[in-house]
Amino acid sequence: MIPAYPLGLLVAFASAGIAFFALMRETDGLHRLLLTDLIEVVTLAFIALVGTDLAEALILPGLVVGASELIALSEIYRIKEGYTRPPADSLQIEVMESAPAILAAILVVYGIVLSGFSGGAVAGLGVIFYFLCRDHNERFELIETASGYSWVLWIIAFFVFMIFPEYWFFAVMLAGSAILVKVMAKMSLIGTMRGGPNA
Amino acid sequence: MNTTFILGLVILAIGVLSVAFVRPKTYVARLINLEIPAWGLLLVMLAYDEALAILTFVAVTAIGTFVIVRLLEWRDASC
Numbered sequence: 001m002i003p004a005y006p007l008g009l010l011v012a013f014a015s016a017g018i019a020f021f022a023l024m025r026e027t028d029g030l031h032r033l034l035l036t037d038l039i040e041v042v043t044l045a046f047i048a049l050v051g052t053d054l055a056e057a058l059i060l061p062g063l064v065v066g067a068s069e070l071i072a073l074s075e076i077y078r079i080k081e082g083y084t085r086p087p088a089d090s091l092q093i094e095v096m097e098s099a100p101a102i103l104a105a106i107l108v109v110y111g112i113v114l115s116g117f118s119g120g121a122v123a124g125l126g127v128i129f130y131f132l133c134r135d136h137n138e139r140f141e142l143i144e145t146a147s148g149y150s151w152v153l154w155i156i157a158f159f160v161f162m163i164f165p166e167y168w169f170f171a172v173m174l175a176g177s178a179i180l181v182k183v184m185a186k187m188s189l190i191g192t193m194r195g196g197p198n199a
Numbered sequence: 200m201n202t203t204f205i206l207g208l209v210i211l212a213i214g215v216l217s218v219a220f221v222r223p224k225t226y227v228a229r230l231i232n233l234e235i236p237a238w239g240l241l242l243v244m245l246a247y248d249e250a251l252a253i254l255t256f257v258a259v260t261a262i263g264t265f266v267i268v269r270l271l272e273w274r275d276a277s278c
Contacts, residue, residue: 007200011211011212014212015211015212015236018215018216019215021219022219022220030271030274031224033267033270034218034226034230034233035218035219037233037263038219038233038236041233041236041237041240042215042236042240044240045211045239045243048244048247049243049247051246051247051249056252059249059252060251063255063256063259064259066259067259067262067263070262070263070267074269074270077270081274082277083273083274083276085276085277086273087272087276088276114254117251117255118251118255121254121255121259122254124258125258125261125262128262128265190265190266
């Protein structure tokens with residue numbers, strides 16, 4: 001019987017090799033973007049195999065950096081290829097007319113219950129879904145202001161940890177809710193990427 | 200080493216093959232096949248009880264799919 005960790009490493013290395021081989025042979029830009037996504041998934045398996053809290057702590061920033069990298073690369077690819085005409089509003093899906101309010105409410109409430117980084121991600125997903133399905137006339141400066149203030153609260157929470165360690169619970173709550181608002185605000189901006197003057 | 204872990208590794212390997220050598224070679228087929236290795240990774244994470252990582256991975260995968268579908272929409276509108 002082979003132990004779990006070497007077996008997992010073997011599979012992950014083989015998969016990464018195949019993925020990089022496919023990326024090497026690919027010439028089309030959009031296909032390469034998709035293969036970059038595949039390589040992200042495979043290499044995250046290396047970290048997941050560690051199987052401790054360290055793995056969890058390393059996966060979170062890896063995922064966030066991966067998402068922002070994907071968004072940035074897709075924008076660069078779009079500009080480079082000259083896809084400048086916004087897509088027509090031809091998508092008529094019944095669910096996207098009726099569901100957004102309920103689904104967004106459930107996701108946001110669950111995100112607030114989770115709090116912290118994952119809570120921000122879940123709540124942000126609800127907000128993205130809402131903005132995607134409905135018309136958006138939101139004010140970007142308001143979202144940016146909320147995000148900036150929550151960042152300040154996060155820093156303050158860290159100072160509380162350093163200077164008044166006895167109030168650690170207050171600092172945990174402050175940091176958790178601040179990072180919730182921060183991540184949610186940033187992610188909700190993605191929901192508005194539909195073209196138009198602000199895109 | 201349990202069933203979830205082995206199943207995760209098997210699905211990961213199958214998924215990587217299905218994305219790397221996709222037939223028919225279209226963007227949408229590759230995008231849909233990308234879900235298979237993601238499932239494998241989720242099962243591996245599940246075997247090690249990495250709940251936070253699973254939640255965030257699900258959210259980020261949804262965003263990634265959305266970003267690429269949006270890119271495809273722009274491509275269809277302009278070509």
